[in-house]
Amino acid sequence: MEWMAEKNRLLTAGREADAIVERLNLKAPIDPLAIVRSEKPFLRAGGADFGDRYDGMLEYHKSKNRFLLFYNTKYEAEAPSGKMHTRTRFTIGHELGHYFINHHRAYLMRRSHPHHSRGEFLTDAVVEKEADSFAASMIMPSRLARPMVNQAELTVDRIDEIAEHFHASPVSATFRCVSLSDFPCAVAGIRDGEVAWIFPSEPLIQAGIYPNKGFLPANAEEPWTDFQNGFGDIIENEGRVRDWFNIYEKDDLARIQVTEEYIPVIRMGTLLVLLTMDEADVFPDEDEEDEGE
Numbered sequence: 698m699e700w701m702a703e704k705n706r707l708l709t710a711g712r713e714a715d716a717i718v719e720r721l722n723l724k725a726p727i728d729p730l731a732i733v734r735s736e737k738p739f740l741r742a743g744g745a746d747f748g749d750r751y752d753g754m755l756e757y758h759k760s761k762n763r764f765l766l767f768y769n770t771k772y773e774a775e776a777p778s779g780k781m782h783t784r785t786r787f788t789i790g791h792e793l794g795h796y797f798i799n800h801h802r803a804y805l806m807r808r809s810h811p812h813h814s815r816g817e818f819l820t821d822a823v824v825e826k827e828a829d830s831f832a833a834s835m836i837m838p839s840r841l842a843r844p845m846v847n848q849a850e851l852t853v854d855r856i857d858e859i860a861e862h863f864h865a866s867p868v869s870a871t872f873r874c875v876s877l878s879d880f881p882c883a884v885a886g887i888r889d890g891e892v893a894w895i896f897p898s899e900p901l902i903q904a905g906i907y908p909n910k911g912f913l914p915a916n917a918e919e920p921w922t923d924f925q926n927g928f929g930d931i932i933e934n935e936g937r938v939r940d941w942f943n944i945y946e947k948d949d950l951a952r953i954q955v956t957e958e959y960i961p962v963i964r965m966g967t968l969l970v971l972l973t974m975d976e977a978d979v980f981p982d983e984d985e986e987d988e989g990e
């Protein structure tokens with residue numbers, strides 16, 4: 698139940714971002730600073746190189762009844778010319794989440810002293826996830842991204858194209874694509890030699906294929922060793938549903954083929970794995986119905 702409540706909070710945060718993008722009639726790639734400007738004079742933003750102190754911060758100044766959004770520009774040196782770095786875009790989106798989500802804004806306005814560290818805010822991890830969910834939806838809004846995502850099953854190449862279009866980082870685009878996918882798929886994170894989490898698409902859950910964690914599939918052993926040795930290439934392999942997921946009593950799902958694409962993300966210390974499968978294998982009954990029509 699707690700898991701469901703959290704999921705609903707994250708969905709609500711994402712919808713909030715979708716609504717703002719619609720209201721302002723923004724097109725891809727979304728300009729987060731255009732959203733900041735739309736809130737003038739209650740919100741102002743400024744970027745500077747804050748080194749390793751923080752990526753972003755939102756402060757409320759009671760005397761002026763104004764919010765100030767700060768973002769770290771340290772990644773800008775690596776950005777393509779004329780474009781803001783995808784990480785900076787995500788940071789501004791995250792802080793905008795704190796500004797737009799009502800209970801976040803109320804929390805900041807209740808604080809008596811204007812300065813507060815980001816660390817304090819971090820105490821409620823769900824609050825941070827809500828701001829991330831807001832940012833992910835702001836950068837890849839549902840109405841614009843969903844049709845593109847669902848043109849076909851996901852592959853790393855397709856996700857890269859979509860990320861390019863929305864000017865999203867490949868990692869955040871991977872999560873967003875899986876969450877918007879109408880196909881059975883998931884993204885897994887391998888950390889410290891085991892699957893730390895698996896994030897599923899909605900149809901995967903509908904099929905009765907559930908996330909699992911705390912193990913390492915045999916297929917993943919070699920990619921994990923390569924990752925630890927600093928090997929940065931994407932590796933593709935074929936596995937089975939039972940290698941990755943909980944299927945409980947549904948044994949017919951166990952042997953369904955799963956395409957594994959291993960994506961090394963050094964800065965996260967995580968080996969991501971995009972897991973996709975054939976829709977017709979997962980939903981065979983629906984397929985028969987289609988043929989009868």
Ligand SMILES: [Zn+2]
Pocket residue numbers: 791795818825828
């Ligand atoms: Zn935050």
